[in-house]
Amino acid sequence: MSDLMTVQNAAGPVAEIRLNRPAKKNAVTLELLADLVAACEALADEPGLRAVVLSGEGGDFSAGIDLSVLMSLAGDLEGVKAEMLAMEPGQPNRFQAPAKALMDLPVPVIAAIEGVCFGAGMQLALACDFRIAAPGAKLSIMEGKWGLIPDMGISLSLPRLMAPDRAKALIMTARVLSGEEALAEGLVTRVEGDPHGAAIAFAEELAARSPDAVRASKALVDQLWGQAGDGLRLEAELQAALMGAPNQMETVMAQMQKRAPVYK
Structure with missing residues (x-):
């Protein structure tokens, strides 16, 4: 595992995962994302684990995908699309x-959200069971800004949190919400002046409960609300069709050149 992410107190009862690129507002790279998967898989096997807090170093949760990653992926767009779609049901x-x-x-899993929480960072936060945000945090499902859709697991999380009309509005507009506005939309669980401290306190409260009952409660709600597995394939198919298409490229160029886009 690289130093792009840290795991503290892995044996529990409360473990912390911290995105660790503060100079880049914790923008994620492919290596960081792979590290996060590995960390979760390792934590799942810890018998003493009771809760996990996910946060970012340096006052920001995550600015989303690092632009250098997007530029590198653009060099092999067809290969990226093929990889995106090569998935089991x-x-x-x-x-x-x-x-x-x-x-x-x-x-x-509790996300402690400070500063910016954009794009891929927002999708990581939405994947958590709870989100505690600072009042002045800035949150956005931002992929629409680049002519794309969110495609990093949002089909598993957003349908359980929002009505479809509100979800469409946020995805289509890439609107940036404050912590208070995100609470009103149902995207965060609570707003606190010290979200990290509040997340730790909540995790410790949960850790004091019967671990069997807490795990069963999570499993019960997740199964009742459902996880749209087929939605993962839909995310990939829709995104692959958008990537590199004329209007998506025009969106990117207009953003870079700070002008209004001209769509076909």
């Missing part, structure tokens, strides 16, 4: 795997 591709890994942890 109900199973994630490598871009969706981190969110799925967070959801698959058998214990509660």
Whole structure:
């Protein structure tokens, strides 16, 4: 595992996962995402684990995918699309795997959100069981800004949190919400002045409960609300069709050149 992410107190009862690229507002790379999957898989086997807190170093949760990653993927767009679509039914591709890994942890996962929480970072936060945000945090399902859709596991999380009309509005507009606005939309669980401290306190409260009952409670709600496994395939198919298409490229160029896009 690299130093792009840290895991503290892995044996529990409360473990912490921290995204560790503060100079880049914890923008995620493919290596960081792979590290997150590995960390979740390792934590799932810890018998003393009772809860996990996910946060970012340096006052930001995550600015989303690092632009350098997007530029590198653009060099082999057809290969990226083929990889995205090479998935077993109900199973994630490598871009969706981190969110799925967070959801698959058998214990509660609490996201502590400060600063920015955009794009891929937002999808990681949504994959957690609870989200505690600072009032001044900035949250956005931001992929629409680049002519794309969210495709990193949002089909597993957002349908359980929002009515479809509200979800469509946020996905289509890429609107940036404050912590308070995100609470009103149902995207976060609570707003606290110290989200990390509040997340730790909540995790410790859960850790004091019967671990069997807490794990069963998570499993019960997840199964009752359902996890749309087929949605992972839909995410990949829709995104692959958008990537590199004329209007998506025009969206990117307009953003870079700070002008209004001209669509066909």
